[in-house]
Amino acid sequence: MNSLAARRRHPAAIVVILMLGLLATGGLYVLLSPKTAQAAVATADDVNQGKKLFLANCATCHGLKAQGTNDAPSLVGVGAASVDFQVGTGRMPLAGPNVQAHQSPKLKYSESEIRDLAAYIASLGPGPAIPEESELTGGNQAKGGELFRVNCAMCHNFTGAGGALTRGKFAPALDDVSGKHIYEAMVTGPQSMPVFNNTNIDKQGKADIIAYLQGLDENKNPGGITLGRIGPVSEGLFAWTFGIGLLIGFAVWLGRKAA
Amino acid sequence: MTDNGNPTQGPHEPDGQVERFDTSTALPLDQGHIVGTGGIPEQFANPGLPPHVHRMADHDEGAARRAEKQVATLFGISALATVLFVVCYFAIPRDKFSFIPLVGQANISHVTLGVTLSISLLGIGMGAIHWAKTLMPDTEVVEERHTLRSAEEDRHGAVDTLLEGGQGAQIARRPLIKYTLGGALGLFAIPLVVQLVGSLGPAPGDELYTTVWKKGTRLVRDPELTPVKATDVTIGSVFHILPEGIDKTAYPMNEKAKAAVLLMRLDPKDILSQKELDWGYHGIVAYSQICTHVGCPVGLYEQQTHHLLCPCHQSTFDVTQDAKVIFGPAGHPLPQLKITVDQDGYLMADAPFAEPVGPSFWERG
Numbered sequence: 339m340n341s342l343a344a345r346r347r348h349p350a351a352i353v354v355i356l357m358l359g360l361l362a363t364g365g366l367y368v369l370l371s372p373k374t375a376q377a378a379v380a381t382a383d384d385v386n387q388g389k390k391l392f393l394a395n396c397a398t399c400h401g402l403k404a405q406g407t408n409d410a411p412s413l414v415g416v417g418a419a420s421v422d423f424q425v426g427t428g429r430m431p432l433a434g435p436n437v438q439a440h441q442s443p444k445l446k447y448s449e450s451e452i453r454d455l456a457a458y459i460a461s462l463g464p465g466p467a468i469p470e471e472s473e474l475t476g477g478n479q480a481k482g483g484e485l486f487r488v489n490c491a492m493c494h495n496f497t498g499a500g501g502a503l504t505r506g507k508f509a510p511a512l513d514d515v516s517g518k519h520i521y522e523a524m525v526t527g528p529q530s531m532p533v534f535n536n537t538n539i540d541k542q543g544k545a546d547i548i549a550y551l552q553g554l555d556e557n558k559n560p561g562g563i564t565l566g567r568i569g570p571v572s573e574g575l576f577a578w579t580f581g582i583g584l585l586i587g588f589a590v591w592l593g594r595k596a597a
Numbered sequence: 598m599t600d601n602g603n604p605t606q607g608p609h610e611p612d613g614q615v616e617r618f619d620t621s622t623a624l625p626l627d628q629g630h631i632v633g634t635g636g637i638p639e640q641f642a643n644p645g646l647p648p649h650v651h652r653m654a655d656h657d658e659g660a661a662r663r664a665e666k667q668v669a670t671l672f673g674i675s676a677l678a679t680v681l682f683v684v685c686y687f688a689i690p691r692d693k694f695s696f697i698p699l700v701g702q703a704n705i706s707h708v709t710l711g712v713t714l715s716i717s718l719l720g721i722g723m724g725a726i727h728w729a730k731t732l733m734p735d736t737e738v739v740e741e742r743h744t745l746r747s748a749e750e751d752r753h754g755a756v757d758t759l760l761e762g763g764q765g766a767q768i769a770r771r772p773l774i775k776y777t778l779g780g781a782l783g784l785f786a787i788p789l790v791v792q793l794v795g796s797l798g799p800a801p802g803d804e805l806y807t808t809v810w811k812k813g814t815r816l817v818r819d820p821e822l823t824p825v826k827a828t829d830v831t832i833g834s835v836f837h838i839l840p841e842g843i844d845k846t847a848y849p850m851n852e853k854a855k856a857a858v859l860l861m862r863l864d865p866k867d868i869l870s871q872k873e874l875d876w877g878y879h880g881i882v883a884y885s886q887i888c889t890h891v892g893c894p895v896g897l898y899e900q901q902t903h904h905l906l907c908p909c910h911q912s913t914f915d916v917t918q919d920a921k922v923i924f925g926p927a928g929h930p931l932p933q934l935k936i937t938v939d940q941d942g943y944l945m946a947d948a949p950f951a952e953p954v955g956p957s958f959w960e961r962g
Binding site (some may be wrong): 405454484485488489492493501503504507509529530531532533534535537538556558559560562563564588591592595596 | 653654708828832898901
């Protein structure tokens, strides 16, 4: 203690103190800073694999360093969640130039390849991570329904049936979309969709919305043709064309003399 | 009328007065007209009923028997469906779901009950129609119609009864009763008219011009009603916003219908209107969500094109150009809410809406 006190005016002391302070704040920041959650910790090997896949399949449009070209946006900072959503739902690689990428059930890459690609893109800049399983469950359906009707229903319809946007674009139907992809779409805002980050709809709210949509999927048909269950438009169309057509057919039969 | 220049006598063609042309070849427009004389006969002859054509079943016993069998088959189908209905009612558990063609996964009990019941009703109806059309008599029958007017004697009797009643009531002799009754009945119409006019409600006053928003009102999320920090709103985000304290107003839903706001953050470089930039906060802009066409909530924000679309009539507003109407029936741009941040970093209104929100109305023009 005495030796320390004796050297407190040493010219190097200020440097030592400064270094200690910086180390402490840096260490504390690393410990306490909000971490972007990773479903599986990506290794350097994953990143290298992902880079190879990227250069072979994506770089033509997105650029050799994913910096973006005239044909495709930059992928720096879009995060692993964006890759997992776009490639995991079959939207990317793009089937052809169009106003909007379409969902496709035939995925071009395996789950581990998608993970590698996501790890590579995530290594380029910080962005939303792939959500963990625990973030997708435990939602409240009623609360989710309220959030959905305020924030999502104007485009996706109150039953998640989807709807039209401007100039050929559309909001897709949300039936049978996995909770992970719903979450990723909210945090990344793919294509025309705005971003709903965690300060807008918090994690619990996102879990609630997922619970609501999965509840809709489990809703069973009590009978009859659903006609999309979107209300009076499809039902009215059906009644006016088929119902009245049938009545006209019977009227013609009634009025015709038998042979 | 004739196409070979051979005139026939008719009411419109007095003989020898009309020049005839060969109309099988092309004619100039001013030739070939037939001038009528306006001669319409006094009365057209009754053409009578067309000759009756018998049906197959009327003279062919085989066809009649065939028709009988067809009708019986339709009734039989109905009976079978009814029996099937009862069987399904008891045999199929009510909570069983299974795949049904054209319908998909559905409650099998409800579907089978509906289908069998409709077939049984349809069978009865179609059988009855087929029976009537093939076997019931179809000869035209003349039904004589008699005059509806009562005998002169009865008519006078009715008038006499009425006059006698009036005399007995002394209405002609006692004008006081006559006029007070008339007045009472006449006044009775007033409450009906008063209710109609009086129930039109109070005039809206300045309600169409004002909303809950005023300087200093914080922006809160719908439906949680939590305030929003400027840092919460990342580029590409859209927030559904209500004014703070809207839940404390007398009619929150009425207020929401005017005060709902959409908050978006754009890259300030994308915003072309200086006024929009000035009224926003570092690219965070707030616009009324009430369409200026007929007041639907405009919520379909495309974050890449920055178009705001109204779902009702496809009015499209460009958020980069101060919500200018670029398509559809809306008459004027969406009103912008001027926003700023308070000392805690929360977004708040810097002024009320500068113009009435929502559709145009008479006084506004």
